[in-house]
């Protein structure tokens with residue numbers, strides 16, 4: 545989902561007469577490179593010797609990570625280690641994407657980059673290990689934590705709501721899980737700014753504002769004038785394999801202070817996404 549949007553954005557920057565960026569983009573989808581295979585990663589990276597490596601690959605099915613622990617660890621923790629080591633060899637900078645699920649959700653306010661991590665799920669734990677490997681194994685890195693992604697090229701909450709709306713008149717959605725829905729097209733733009741400015745370290749990037757899953761679903765149906773009844777429920781009433789943080793809203797002040805970039809409110813981003821469907 546994010547990978548496709550960032551590749552599209554980079555290709556736009558290269559072809560647009562305004563930007564006319566002197567870039568070469570080498571795309572490595574799963575079928576071309578499996579990041580869990582150390583030798584393959586090393587060979588691929590050394591043969592291209594890139595200046596920058598952007599890792600959008602991950603095992604993102606949070607519930608499946610609970611039962612497929614070994615694979616989740618390989619993709620989310622070992623893969624980034626192999627990428628970081630190969631990047632160090634050829635002097636490349638690594639841009640790595642991480643998640644709000646590295647936090648336990650007990651904060652009353654939005655999480656900033658220095659807050660204590662304490663993941664509740666296998667997904668969060670393996671992603672945190674991935675962050676540590678990036679920090680430990682390469683010389684130059686940028687880790688971007690983001691949250692609640694929606695975009696045109698993958699499975700996401702908005703698409704699930706639209707699919708359910710196709711055959712249900714009533715839905716029950718949780719009210720006590722809060723986060724910042726983030727449009728992958730906006731995240732791709734912010735990544736571009738961070739890359740261009742040579743930013744390093746950890747940054748939080750999400751659309752402005754926050755909501756519960758219940759408010760998010762209501763907003764989707766209201767925007768599209770769908771006549772669906774949305775019932776509020778507590779997360780304790782919605783059984784799922786993974787434990788998720790109740791408040792994983794990210795504080796993105798560092799992004800604004802350092803780059804001048806202000807992410808637009810999630811409602812605006814969602815409207816833009818729905819209009820582009």
Ligand SMILES: NC(=O)c1ccc[n+]([C@@H]2O[C@H](COP(=O)([O-])OP(=O)(O)OC[C@H]3O[C@@H](n4cnc5c(N)ncnc54)[C@H](OP(=O)(O)O)[C@@H]3O)[C@@H](O)[C@H]2O)c1
Nearest residue numbers: 545546574578579601602604641642643690691692693698
């Ligand atoms: N989605 C969210 O709500 C969310 C929230 C916070 C952070 N993030 C982070 O944001 C990043 C992008 O997420 P996304 O939602 O765009 O992910 P996505 O749509 O699930 O895409 C992940 C990609 O990684 C690939 N992949 C999986 N295993 C691989 C392997 N062993 N080698 C190479 N590629 C592999 C997948 O290929 P296959 O489809 O072939 O497996 C897929 O193309 C991830 O780091 C994720 O952890 C996501």
